[in-house]
Amino acid sequence: MKEVKAYAASANDAPLKEVNINRRDLLDNDVSIDIMYCGVCHSDIHAKLNDWGNAKYPIVPGHEIIGKVTAVGSNVSNHKVGDLVGVGCMVDSCQECSACKEDQEMWCENGSTSTYNSKDPHLGGHTLGGYSKLIVVREEFVLKVPTNLDTKAVAPLLCAGITTYSPLIHWNVKKGDKVGIIGLGGLGHMGIKFAAAMGAETVMITTSEEKAKDAKRLGADQVIISKDESQMKEHNDSFDFILNTIPVGHDVNPYLAL
Structure with a gap:
């Protein structure tokens, strides 16, 4: 020893x-x-x-x-x-x-x-x-x-990285897909970078307008403020894949229509 x-x-x-x-x-x-x-x-x-x-x-x-x-x-x-x-x-x-x-x-x-x-x-x-x-x-x-x-x-690729990379690969996210990443935290920022690198149209979905700038810097093509019902409705039935990274209990219903 x-x-x-x-x-x-x-x-x-x-x-x-x-x-x-x-x-x-x-x-x-x-x-x-x-x-x-x-x-x-x-x-x-x-x-x-x-x-x-x-x-x-x-x-x-x-x-x-x-x-x-x-x-x-x-x-x-x-x-x-x-x-x-x-x-x-x-x-x-x-x-x-x-x-x-x-x-x-x-x-x-x-x-x-x-x-x-x-x-x-x-x-x-x-x-x-x-x-x-x-x-x-x-x-x-x-x-x-x-x-x-x-x-x-x-180092974070060993946990937050694989946690977000795995579902994107499993569901064959590719160029031309529209991908939503819900939540911009330890997992969400990885999801944005991966989805963008895969060539997907990458959309950050967040409750915080303050995070929009960071999301775009990380590779998001656009940002939806989930508290804005008109913005959410505008994107109904338009996504190929959504990755939800919110770490606490919450109502998923507003996102299902996307």
Whole structure:
């Protein structure tokens, strides 16, 4: 085992404090990563506060990890020392069940392993996340990061990025489609950038007129203020796809007619 620095909370009402944690010795299929950046996702805040009632303390959050490979196991073929890589919300699964073989590791029949707050099959206890100096991850859950990107800005792609990219790809959004993105937050701004890059006519739908300028700077072709009934009615039955990123309970009916 290797002892490394991390930031952990000992209880839901305790602040994050510097601590020492253990990382496992490298296994044959493992990648060791020196962490350069880790995003702060709101899920990290929910988990630390135990808003979902399943927090395991001490908790080390962080699942938007960017770093450099420092060592690889003897069976690793996809990564080498010095590579710039990323790690998202999972770090392990059985790799043998039907779900894993169909690239659906989150439904692993033997239980997938989350980056933190999950049962640790190697060291016992629970997994500890990316608010730390180093992490050891099974190679299938390590992603290559293009070096032409702004490294410090890549981290949110590991959560907010894939959360919005996945449905756009799944539903085959393409050039010529009219796409609405509801809400301009951590997810919404990613949705705008992706939809615009895919060539879609991209429309930001928001309650806030103040966000219109930011939406257009990010790539939106136009903005609809959802509180304006006339604007909403003008766009009825005109969208090919709508991505709703509002993170709280709300009435979806005003958007369905679009």
